[in-house]
Amino acid sequence: MRLNKILKNTFIVLLACFVLSACATSKKSTGQMQGDVYTGTDTIEYLASGVPDRVFFATNESVLTTASRETLRKQAAWLRKNSDITVVLEGHADERGTREYNLALGERRANAAKDYLMTYGISSNRISVLSYGKERPVDSGSNPLAWSKNRRSVTVKAN
């Protein structure tokens, strides 16, 4: 996450010069191809200034909040401008649920984000969905703040 921030700040500076070549610049990051599958960690945040890469959910919920919808509208706007980009929506749950149910919940959350992007004109064949359940928290804390950060759908660049 900290690296994210640093990269993002660097990016804002660079952005002025490289608005049109943003995609090329992002190749510096850690993403790589393994076989035919992208295993990178680039998120939309790397690519578009001022557009958060993730939305958050309430406990056991997959309903998008007002803030989440605004985030997704910005992502959609950016994706419309960068029509060669495809994305994976990675859905996650916090650690306070059984593993199998959380896998389903992560899938439901990512699909909620996908549906919203689609209503803003992003074609479904540019969006795939991947649930990690509770397997990939961003915050290892065992407290309500950490759990709220972990209940998320992250828009990750897929190509």
Next chain:
Amino acid sequence: MRNLIILLLISIIPTNAFALIEVDITRGNLNPLPIAVSPLSIDDESKKSFKKTLNKKDIGSEISKVIEKNLKISGLFNPLDKNAFLQAPDIAHLKPRFEDWNLIKAQALITGKVKNVDDKLRVEFRLWDVLAGKEMMAIAFTTVPNNWRRVGHIITDKVYERLTGEKGYFDTRIIYVAEEGPKIKRIKKLAIMDQDGANNKFLTLGNELVLTPRFNPTSQMVTYLSYFKNLPRVYLLDIETGIQEVVGDFPGMTFAPRFSPDGKKIIMSFAKDGNSDIYTMNLENRIVEKITNHPSIDTSPSYSPDGKFICFNSDRSGYQQIYVMKSDGSNVKRISFGNGLYGTPVWSPRGDLIAFTKLHKGKFYIGVMRTDGSGERLLTENFYQEAPSWSPNGRVLIFYRETKTDDKGEGFSAKLWSIDLTGYNERLVDTPTDASDPSWSSLLSN
């Protein structure tokens, strides 16, 4: 595994004379039965040859250690200190001096003998009722020397069965997920070990995330979830050959797999467009059937032992609850109505109970209820625990427990635990690394 062991039951002589000792396993046992496990005697020549092949100084006493540990872990027996034994093992095996064993308060006695016969390990053992002064059982069998730990497990199973009236669970294995690394980037591998933690082996390298392995009824195959190529799918693994294959051709995530009781089908969830439903795939003809059809999350399916019913987890009421239906998907009935959320239902091999995980007021419980939802009983409470799996005799549950991290987000661990159906005898199950998602095999020598 099955082929490896040549089980030659020469004689089974249960003496049913009069009130011999019995162990009641239906209640918490606060007075475990004092039992003496005399080291299995061995002649010098056999000792020498086994020392060469197995690198164990005295294989007879090693086997008796396996038996002692099993008996202790069961919580039903109290193996007595060997230093107090007065009678030499070889003589005790022929004819115990019951006064001597009575003196150290042993109520039951196990004696035995090991011998090298044509480079095979021949073992015979007897179970004695010390108070009645009678032999309760005598069994002999022959196997390959490498199976010496299993010899100890088989003896324990026979003794357990003779004294409790129910099948044992000692000659079994556990498949689980071995975990390493920081919580935000856990590395997970499939691992398998004997029920007592011996012979641990990793089955995958940790290159991709793997979850929820479960044995088939013969314990030769495992079904599990793998994130190979970032595509979470249900896989099948043959433990002997190491061959893995993806189950079915689903255009999305499949998860929560289990075998049907006849081993012919895999039942699992398939998630698509934000909706998870339960499907089966027949492994012989590859026919896929959709079992549930509901816009809610339907997952964690588990068959009844007769294959006629399925219990599963659904949030169709708004929250996670446990449901039971016929195996064709008809007659869906909610059975959990207590306070809180219910998950991971798993049908007991005896058919009468369903074990589950319950979340209530920030605490996680492992519990059991009857198959109509009545008689809910919570066995253990903790910060986080889930995923119970039954011992093959339906008397013990194994599950995993995670610790709370500290203010810095450190101190995370995941471990396997077991508890008796009675709610007593809660124990940490030793694993070389952190561990989760345990699944208990069937009895291997059945």
